[in-house]
Amino acid sequence: MLRRLVMGALRPNSCVQAAHRLSTTTESSPSEVEQYSSDGFPPPVVLSRNLEFPTNDGRKRMAWVENIDTVQERKLGMIDLHPDIFAVPPRIDVIWNNVHWQKLYRKVNLVQVNNRAEMIGGGRKPWQQKGLGRARQGSIRAPQWKHGGIAHGPRAPTTRFYMLPIHTRLYGLRCMLSVKLAQDDLHIVNALDIPTNEPSYLEDLAEERQWGPSVLFVDDTDVAPENIAIAADQIKHMNIMPVYGLNVYSMLNHDTLVLTLAALERIEKQILYFMHRTDRAKLAEKFKTSQV
Amino acid sequence: MATRGYEKALSMLKTLPRVGLFNIAPNPGFVKPSKRGRGQHGGDKHGAGNKGSKARQNYMRTGYETSLRPYYLSFTHEPYYLGHHLKRQYPPLSLGQLQLMIDTDRINAEKPIDLVQICNTGLYKINPQCKHYGVHLTDEGADSFKAKVNIEVQWATEPVIAAVERNGGTITTAFFDPPSLFALTNVKKFLESGEPIPKRMIPPEDAISYYTDPKMRGYLADPDQVSWERLVLAQKYGYSLPKIEEDPNYEMLTLRKDPRQIFYGLEPGWVVNLIDRIILKPTDPELQEYYKG
Numbered sequence: 001m002l003r004r005l006v007m008g009a010l011r012p013n014s015c016v017q018a019a020h021r022l023s024t025t026t027e028s029s030p031s032e033v034e035q036y037s038s039d040g041f042p043p044p045v046v047l048s049r050n051l052e053f054p055t056n057d058g059r060k061r062m063a064w065v066e067n068i069d070t071v072q073e074r075k076l077g078m079i080d081l082h083p084d085i086f087a088v089p090p091r092i093d094v095i096w097n098n099v100h101w102q103k104l105y106r107k108v109n110l111v112q113v114n115n116r117a118e119m120i121g122g123g124r125k126p127w128q129q130k131g132l133g134r135a136r137q138g139s140i141r142a143p144q145w146k147h148g149g150i151a152h153g154p155r156a157p158t159t160r161f162y163m164l165p166i167h168t169r170l171y172g173l174r175c176m177l178s179v180k181l182a183q184d185d186l187h188i189v190n191a192l193d194i195p196t197n198e199p200s201y202l203e204d205l206a207e208e209r210q211w212g213p214s215v216l217f218v219d220d221t222d223v224a225p226e227n228i229a230i231a232a233d234q235i236k237h238m239n240i241m242p243v244y245g246l247n248v249y250s251m252l253n254h255d256t257l258v259l260t261l262a263a264l265e266r267i268e269k270q271i272l273y274f275m276h277r278t279d280r281a282k283l284a285e286k287f288k289t290s291q292v
Numbered sequence: 293m294a295t296r297g298y299e300k301a302l303s304m305l306k307t308l309p310r311v312g313l314f315n316i317a318p319n320p321g322f323v324k325p326s327k328r329g330r331g332q333h334g335g336d337k338h339g340a341g342n343k344g345s346k347a348r349q350n351y352m353r354t355g356y357e358t359s360l361r362p363y364y365l366s367f368t369h370e371p372y373y374l375g376h377h378l379k380r381q382y383p384p385l386s387l388g389q390l391q392l393m394i395d396t397d398r399i400n401a402e403k404p405i406d407l408v409q410i411c412n413t414g415l416y417k418i419n420p421q422c423k424h425y426g427v428h429l430t431d432e433g434a435d436s437f438k439a440k441v442n443i444e445v446q447w448a449t450e451p452v453i454a455a456v457e458r459n460g461g462t463i464t465t466a467f468f469d470p471p472s473l474f475a476l477t478n479v480k481k482f483l484e485s486g487e488p489i490p491k492r493m494i495p496p497e498d499a500i501s502y503y504t505d506p507k508m509r510g511y512l513a514d515p516d517q518v519s520w521e522r523l524v525l526a527q528k529y530g531y532s533l534p535k536i537e538e539d540p541n542y543e544m545l546t547l548r549k550d551p552r553q554i555f556y557g558l559e560p561g562w563v564v565n566l567i568d569r570i571i572l573k574p575t576d577p578e579l580q581e582y583y584k585g
């Protein structure tokens with residue numbers, strides 16, 4: 001399914017770059033350009049995308065592509081988003097499941113208390129069984145005794161590790177992206193290139209565009225551009241993440257999510273691949289620790 | 293566009309507070325409290341009741357009826373299920389399911405269909421360890437079966453054979469012994485093991501009659517008799533048998549495996565190296581003779 005969008009917008013050089021980075025993105029034909037420029041608008045940007053695994057239920061999601069090389073916002077174009085990723089039922093409980101799993105799977109309990117056998121002493125019967133009029137006792141370290149051992153206390157190391165089923169993890173990501181888009185907290189930029197490495201630039205940018213205050217930038221490269229890396233490093237609530245690290249907790253933890261075009265392409269490709277692979281049933285089998 | 297409930301939910305989210313770590317919650321009842329209570333009286337009985345056999349969690353052995361003589365001792369031996377665990381099983385696949393797989397591009401009907409193609413759809417479950425000996429193609433959806441296929445199954449009945457041949461397709465029933473089934477049901481795992489492709493063994497005694505029967509399109513039946521029975525079945529079910537000799541896919545429709553062969557295009561004794569993408573064939577005359585015979 002080919003979706004074509006004609007947008008009257010400014011057309012800087014960076015947008016051409018954006019179109020090149022997005023592999024399935026093509027530009028408009030000259031006739032369409034003339035049609036819109038006759039109204040006195042600048043030449044439009046036409047971005048059309050071939051969405052893989054298209055849906056036929058009429059759902060449609062679109063987003064602006066912005067720049068971040070100026071504080072003032074410029075719309076560079078508009079692109080289609082896949083409705084199976086950006087328009088799914090916003091299941092808050094699935095999001096909670098993902099967050100709960102992310103918090104727990106790394107935890108190991110290292111607290112251990114001594115039981116009655118591990119306490120020092122207590123091997124001797126404190127007093128004889130009969131004849132004293134006292135309660136029968138076998139050890140001074142029994143759990144009912146002061147300074148006795150602890151019954152059913154925490155034992156270390158106890159791992160809290162468990163694996164959320166892969167399709168719940170994927171659904172969590174899709175829910176979270178849908179929620180971010182619905183709440184206008186998802187922004188798509190052409191690239192993460194900013195002109196200066198001053199942290200104030202990013203703060204001004206977020207202020208001007210009503211982002212954040214906390215912002216998560218996601219790109220598909222391991223190494224972010226130098227300027228934004230230096231600037232974001234000095235602001236604790238602005239972080240940069242490679243696309244393979246995208247997770248539900250971090251998206252919730254930041255108010256605004258900023259994706260580059262390349263990151264968006266990668267997210268869609270990867271999630272759709274997992275949604276439509278033929279061995280889905282095998283993937284959904286119970287996770288065994290021995291399989292790693 | 294039909295209005296969906298969650299479209300409304302997503303549009304409501306626009307005006308609701310931002311979803312964050314602080315305002316998400318699981319479904320009510322999802323988080324179950326620990327079974328063992330804590331505190332002064334929390335851990336008293338652990339829900340097992342007061343005193344007696346139940347409180348001591350004395351679970352009796354299966355079939356034990358306290359003071360009575362258990363039923364399995366009261367009655368004499370009745371071998372209803374004698375040898376049941378040894379019987380061959382054929383997990384079913386209906387013609388309707390097969391048609392759906394073809395329509396949704398899970399199976400390519402332009403190529404011969406065998407157990408490998410069916411397992412690769414990911415929609416058919418089979419486990420040779422559970423005495424599963426292959427596909428039983430059932431007649432559910434036979435009326436709407438429209439595909440022209442060359443299919444090899446392990447068990448089929450007369451209406452199924454008629455439904456396939458009515459469309460100009462061909463069907464064979466073929467037996468595979470368990471080692472061959474392990475290879476067929478998970479081809480990648482088998483080829484990665486580096487073992488030579490085994491030769492297919494002949495069916496067990498009680499299955500010989502089925503797989504040599506031309507009416508059942510057995511793979512050991514005489515081809516001339518099979519073509520005669522195709523005609524007989526067409527007349528019995530009242531359809532005109534399409535001439536596969538004039539079909540453009542004649543080669544594909546009449547492709548059959550050798551009775552010793554497991555995979556199309558691969559012979560027993562060959563080793564497939566997936567990494568170097570080469571096939572190693574036995575050169576020792578003794579081995580060649582073994583795999584031929």
